[in-house]
Amino acid sequence: MSDKNRRIGYLLLLVLSLTAARASYAAQEEKLPEPNAITLQGLNKVTGRTLKFDGLLGTVMRFGNLEIVARRCWKAPPEERPENAALLEISELKRGEPPVQVFLGWMFSSSPSLSGIEHPVYDISVISCDVKSKPETDDATTKTPDDEKTDPQR
Numbered sequence: 001m002s003d004k005n006r007r008i009g010y011l012l013l014l015v016l017s018l019t020a021a022r023a024s025y026a027a028q029e030e031k032l033p034e035p036n037a038i039t040l041q042g043l044n045k046v047t048g049r050t051l052k053f054d055g056l057l058g059t060v061m062r063f064g065n066l067e068i069v070a071r072r073c074w075k076a077p078p079e080e081r082p083e084n085a086a087l088l089e090i091s092e093l094k095r096g097e098p099p100v101q102v103f104l105g106w107m108f109s110s111s112p113s114l115s116g117i118e119h120p121v122y123d124i125s126v127i128s129c130d131v132k133s134k135p136e137t138d139d140a141t142t143k144t145p146d147d148e149k150t151d152p153q154r
Contacts, residue, residue: 044121084110102119
Protein backbone atom coordinates (compact mmCIF):
# COMPACT_ATOMS: atom_id res chain seq x y z
CA MET A 1 0.00 0.00 0.00
CA SER A 2 1.42 3.37 -0.96
CA ASP A 3 1.99 6.19 1.49
CA LYS A 4 -0.69 8.28 -0.23
CA ASN A 5 -3.32 5.52 0.07
CA ARG A 6 -2.42 5.03 3.72
CA ARG A 7 -3.01 8.74 4.45
CA ILE A 8 -6.35 8.64 2.64
CA GLY A 9 -7.31 5.57 4.69
CA TYR A 10 -6.37 7.32 7.94
CA LEU A 11 -8.28 10.42 6.86
CA LEU A 12 -11.39 8.37 6.05
CA LEU A 13 -11.08 6.54 9.36
CA LEU A 14 -10.80 9.89 11.18
CA VAL A 15 -13.85 11.31 9.38
CA LEU A 16 -15.91 8.19 10.10
CA SER A 17 -14.95 8.15 13.77
CA LEU A 18 -15.75 11.86 14.17
CA THR A 19 -19.10 11.36 12.47
CA ALA A 20 -19.91 8.41 14.73
CA ALA A 21 -18.83 10.36 17.83
CA ARG A 22 -20.99 13.32 16.82
CA ALA A 23 -24.01 11.08 16.21
CA SER A 24 -23.47 9.43 19.59
CA TYR A 25 -23.20 12.83 21.32
CA ALA A 26 -26.36 14.08 19.57
CA ALA A 27 -28.25 10.98 20.70
CA GLN A 28 -27.11 11.53 24.31
CA GLU A 29 -27.93 15.24 24.22
CA GLU A 30 -31.67 14.91 24.53
CA LYS A 31 -33.59 18.10 24.94
CA LEU A 32 -34.51 18.45 28.59
CA PRO A 33 -38.22 18.99 29.21
CA GLU A 34 -39.31 22.48 30.17
CA PRO A 35 -39.99 22.94 33.88
CA ASN A 36 -43.69 23.26 34.62
CA ALA A 37 -43.56 23.36 38.43
CA ILE A 38 -41.79 25.48 40.99
CA THR A 39 -40.75 25.11 44.61
CA LEU A 40 -40.68 28.31 46.64
CA GLN A 41 -39.82 29.08 50.24
CA GLY A 42 -41.70 31.65 52.23
CA LEU A 43 -40.41 33.33 55.37
CA ASN A 44 -42.65 35.02 57.92
CA LYS A 45 -40.30 37.67 59.35
CA VAL A 46 -42.50 38.18 62.42
CA THR A 47 -42.52 34.56 63.59
CA GLY A 48 -39.28 33.47 61.90
CA ARG A 49 -41.00 30.42 60.43
CA THR A 50 -40.31 29.16 56.93
CA LEU A 51 -42.45 27.02 54.67
CA LYS A 52 -41.58 25.33 51.37
CA PHE A 53 -44.43 25.00 48.90
CA ASP A 54 -44.88 23.75 45.35
CA GLY A 55 -47.11 24.84 42.52
CA LEU A 56 -47.56 24.58 38.79
CA LEU A 57 -46.69 27.48 36.53
CA GLY A 58 -49.66 29.79 36.00
CA THR A 59 -51.52 28.72 39.15
CA VAL A 60 -52.13 30.91 42.16
CA MET A 61 -50.21 30.02 45.33
CA ARG A 62 -50.85 31.74 48.66
CA PHE A 63 -48.47 32.50 51.47
CA GLY A 64 -50.02 34.57 54.23
CA ASN A 65 -51.76 37.43 52.49
CA LEU A 66 -49.56 37.17 49.38
CA GLU A 67 -50.79 35.71 46.10
CA ILE A 68 -47.95 34.31 44.00
CA VAL A 69 -48.15 33.31 40.34
CA ALA A 70 -45.05 31.82 38.69
CA ARG A 71 -45.16 32.76 35.01
CA ARG A 72 -41.88 31.16 33.83
CA CYS A 73 -39.28 28.90 35.37
CA TRP A 74 -35.76 28.12 34.12
CA LYS A 75 -33.32 25.49 35.36
CA ALA A 76 -29.66 25.33 34.34
CA PRO A 77 -28.51 22.18 32.54
CA PRO A 78 -26.87 19.56 34.80
CA GLU A 79 -23.37 20.25 33.42
CA GLU A 80 -23.55 23.93 34.38
CA ARG A 81 -23.48 25.66 37.75
CA PRO A 82 -26.75 24.97 39.64
CA GLU A 83 -29.21 27.80 39.09
CA ASN A 84 -32.97 28.25 39.01
CA ALA A 85 -34.73 31.41 37.94
CA ALA A 86 -38.42 32.23 38.00
CA LEU A 87 -40.55 35.06 36.69
CA LEU A 88 -42.89 35.78 39.60
CA GLU A 89 -45.90 38.01 39.98
CA ILE A 90 -46.70 38.67 43.64
CA SER A 91 -49.70 40.61 44.89
CA GLU A 92 -50.74 41.55 48.40
CA LEU A 93 -54.34 41.02 49.46
CA LYS A 94 -56.01 43.27 52.03
CA ARG A 95 -59.63 43.03 53.13
CA GLY A 96 -61.93 45.42 51.38
CA GLU A 97 -59.23 46.51 48.89
CA PRO A 98 -58.24 45.30 45.44
CA PRO A 99 -54.99 43.28 45.22
CA VAL A 100 -51.81 45.39 45.02
CA GLN A 101 -48.90 44.09 42.98
CA VAL A 102 -45.80 44.19 45.19
CA PHE A 103 -43.37 42.33 42.92
CA LEU A 104 -43.04 41.46 39.24
CA GLY A 105 -39.69 40.16 38.05
CA TRP A 106 -37.13 37.39 37.93
CA MET A 107 -35.86 35.79 41.14
CA PHE A 108 -32.72 33.64 41.21
CA SER A 109 -32.11 30.74 43.59
CA SER A 110 -28.38 31.41 43.87
CA SER A 111 -28.80 35.15 44.57
CA PRO A 112 -32.10 35.80 46.38
CA SER A 113 -31.10 39.33 47.36
CA LEU A 114 -30.32 40.31 43.76
CA SER A 115 -33.98 40.70 42.91
CA GLY A 116 -36.27 40.09 45.85
CA ILE A 117 -39.59 41.17 47.21
CA GLU A 118 -39.52 44.10 49.62
CA HIS A 119 -42.29 43.36 52.09
CA PRO A 120 -42.36 44.16 55.82
CA VAL A 121 -43.71 40.74 56.89
CA TYR A 122 -42.94 38.15 54.18
CA ASP A 123 -39.98 37.07 52.11
CA ILE A 124 -40.17 34.67 49.14
CA SER A 125 -37.25 32.70 47.63
CA VAL A 126 -36.98 30.39 44.63
CA ILE A 127 -35.78 26.90 45.56
CA SER A 128 -36.10 24.93 42.33
CA CYS A 129 -37.83 24.50 38.99
CA ASP A 130 -39.08 20.99 38.28
CA VAL A 131 -40.90 18.89 35.73
CA LYS A 132 -44.04 17.29 37.10
CA SER A 133 -46.41 15.11 35.14
CA LYS A 134 -49.43 16.02 37.24
CA PRO A 135 -49.98 18.19 40.31
CA GLU A 136 -49.72 16.55 43.71
CA THR A 137 -52.80 18.39 44.92
CA ASP A 138 -55.59 20.15 43.09
CA ASP A 139 -55.33 23.16 45.39
CA ALA A 140 -52.12 25.14 45.01
CA THR A 141 -53.04 27.37 47.93
CA THR A 142 -50.67 27.24 50.86
CA LYS A 143 -51.36 28.99 54.13
CA THR A 144 -50.12 28.20 57.60
CA PRO A 145 -52.07 28.81 60.82
CA ASP A 146 -49.22 31.05 62.05
CA ASP A 147 -49.61 33.30 59.04
CA GLU A 148 -53.29 33.81 59.84
CA LYS A 149 -52.53 34.79 63.44
CA THR A 150 -49.60 37.13 62.75
CA ASP A 151 -50.91 38.84 59.62
CA PRO A 152 -50.99 42.54 60.59
CA GLN A 153 -53.44 43.44 57.81
CA ARG A 154 -56.20 41.06 59.02
